[in-house]
Amino acid sequence: MIAVDPRSQLLRWALVVGAAAGLLAVMAGAFGAHGLRQVVSERSLEVFQTAARYQMYHALALVVGSLLPVVGLRRKWVSLACGFWLVGMLIFSGSLYLLVLTGIHWLGAVTPVGGVCLLLGWAALIGAALKQ
Numbered sequence: 001m002i003a004v005d006p007r008s009q010l011l012r013w014a015l016v017v018g019a020a021a022g023l024l025a026v027m028a029g030a031f032g033a034h035g036l037r038q039v040v041s042e043r044s045l046e047v048f049q050t051a052a053r054y055q056m057y058h059a060l061a062l063v064v065g066s067l068l069p070v071v072g073l074r075r076k077w078v079s080l081a082c083g084f085w086l087v088g089m090l091i092f093s094g095s096l097y098l099l100v101l102t103g104i105h106w107l108g109a110v111t112p113v114g115g116v117c118l119l120l121g122w123a124a125l126i127g128a129a130l131k132q
Contacts, residue, residue: 018062
């Protein structure tokens with residue numbers, strides 16, 4: 001059995017949240033493809049699928065991020081990246097899901113804030129690699 005440094009469990013939340021976000025992204029994609037096809041416009045369906053796709057990308061990033069301290073990347077920077085990805089997913093994908101499902105168009109103005117958070121997560125990962 002491999003001994004696990006208890007400090008490596010600091011990012012366990014990223015693994016759990018990433019796996020849950022991946023599960024929900026698959027569900028959202030299926031719902032969009034099957035449940036919304038006859039209900040919303042083709043453009044709205046594209047927006048919904050974009051939300052599901054970006055959610056899946058960042059769910060996978062969280063899962064991988066949870067493992068990066070094991071290979072020596074600084075937990076502080078990796079935690080920062082994962083935090084930005086989580087907030088970014090919630091704001092970016094969440095605002096797009098709500099926009100499509102509710103028709104509240106001002107939610108589209110919130111989406112770029114989520115996109116910036118996703119970018120900041122990737123920037124923090126660059127920081128983690130450079131600070132190693």
